[in-house]
Amino acid sequence: MNVDQIKQRFGIIGRSSRLDLAIETAMSVAATDLSVLIRGESGVGKEVMPQVVHALSNRKHNAYIAVNCGAIPEGTIDSELFGHEKGSFTGATASRKGYFEEANGGTIFLDEVAELPLQTQVRLLRVLETGEFIRVGSSKPIKTDVRVVAATNVHVERAIKEGKFREDLFYRLNTVPIVLPALRERSTDIHLLFRKFAADFADKYRMPGVRLDEEAVLALERYNWPGNIRQLKNIAEQISVVEKDRLINKETLMRYLPSEASSDLPVLASSKTLGSDASSDFSERDILYKVLFDMKKDVHELKALLVKILQGDASVMNHKQEIMARLSSGSEQTSSYVISEPSNDFHHTESTPQNQFVSSSGVYQEHQVVEESLSIEEQEKELIKKALLKHRGRRKNAAKELGISERTLYRKIKEYELS
Numbered sequence: 378m379n380v381d382q383i384k385q386r387f388g389i390i391g392r393s394s395r396l397d398l399a400i401e402t403a404m405s406v407a408a409t410d411l412s413v414l415i416r417g418e419s420g421v422g423k424e425v426m427p428q429v430v431h432a433l434s435n436r437k438h439n440a441y442i443a444v445n446c447g448a449i450p451e452g453t454i455d456s457e458l459f460g461h462e463k464g465s466f467t468g469a470t471a472s473r474k475g476y477f478e479e480a481n482g483g484t485i486f487l488d489e490v491a492e493l494p495l496q497t498q499v500r501l502l503r504v505l506e507t508g509e510f511i512r513v514g515s516s517k518p519i520k521t522d523v524r525v526v527a528a529t530n531v532h533v534e535r536a537i538k539e540g541k542f543r544e545d546l547f548y549r550l551n552t553v554p555i556v557l558p559a560l561r562e563r564s565t566d567i568h569l570l571f572r573k574f575a576a577d578f579a580d581k582y583r584m585p586g587v588r589l590d591e592e593a594v595l596a597l598e599r600y601n602w603p604g605n606i607r608q609l610k611n612i613a614e615q616i617s618v619v620e621k622d623r624l625i626n627k628e629t630l631m632r633y634l635p636s637e638a639s640s641d642l643p644v645l646a647s648s649k650t651l652g653s654d655a656s657s658d659f660s661e662r663d664i665l666y667k668v669l670f671d672m673k674k675d676v677h678e679l680k681a682l683l684v685k686i687l688q689g690d691a692s693v694m695n696h697k698q699e700i701m702a703r704l705s706s707g708s709e710q711t712s713s714y715v716i717s718e719p720s721n722d723f724h725h726t727e728s729t730p731q732n733q734f735v736s737s738s739g740v741y742q743e744h745q746v747v748e749e750s751l752s753i754e755e756q757e758k759e760l761i762k763k764a765l766l767k768h769r770g771r772r773k774n775a776a777k778e779l780g781i782s783e784r785t786l787y788r789k790i791k792e793y794e795l796s
Contacts, residue, residue, distance in 0.1 A: 380397050393566050404429070406553045407433035413550075415555045416530075418605055422606050431524070440480045454494065456469075456475065458501070463514075480521075491531035502543065504523070579617065589630065761775070
């Protein structure tokens, strides 16, 4: 079976070389019993790869169980995975098998594996290393023969440094890594996927399918797609249901794309390993770019004004105090600017101290060194403050203004201790 046959069988759409590489890796590892870790951003379709691995393995006739680790409460996750004995905790009225016992001889897919509590991670590591586990409330080890495929959209290396994920478990799961590319890194596939979703919704709702004109296709491919394939599918469904005109132009399409997350923002280079930065909300990256662009613009404006001041331009001399005030927001990372009283004829000599100017008459002139903050965290914090102030504390509106999710804004407010 080749890559094209796998795509047809599992409904995988796309011609991206990185997507093909992920499928080829899954096909190669399927015949073994090695653990597999699938990495990629949320919404890229990580749940398909474990099905490919299981369907092409010797375990294909046995059980396949998918478990969303992030959706199970911490207090019951051990019982769900490994089972429990009667009376082991309140409400345990009978013994129960866990997923690892039910999947004996087959494959278990642990989605969002980085969300597992540390205690459960220890139990999982024992299963991977010895093939044994113990039910909650029991002391008798139980043998199991299970192939483990895990997936995460979390920056695991960062989670390890923060003490949220065990390093030994990571290396045990990451025997064979499979990396799925983000949708923006598959620009040639975006229109193909939209057409597929539009056709599916046309059949589902019994209406003609929607089509995009050339400008709309370009806008679709240029958009950043922070929600990846899941977001694209939702938008295709909205357009299919709401729009009466079946030919969609750019103006109509843009009404369905969040305007704050501009498609013109730069995106990460494709050489960067996908998934290694997955925990960073991509809307956070957008706000950082916005901060950097604003800083760059301010620096250019200030340089131009400084040149005019040093040249004795009277039209800007009255704004000197305003310029100094803009420059005086110094913080940790700084860049120094020198402002001195203008002179008709002066130069900066090599023998002059770094913080002084000397005129042609040899008289030192007073000046002031002020610093401008280049700290991204300070700029981001200030931007969040301004947005909250502008919208009078309404976080939903502030998040929309900043181009980030409410969840990200809540986390940033807590991180920066903003009231």
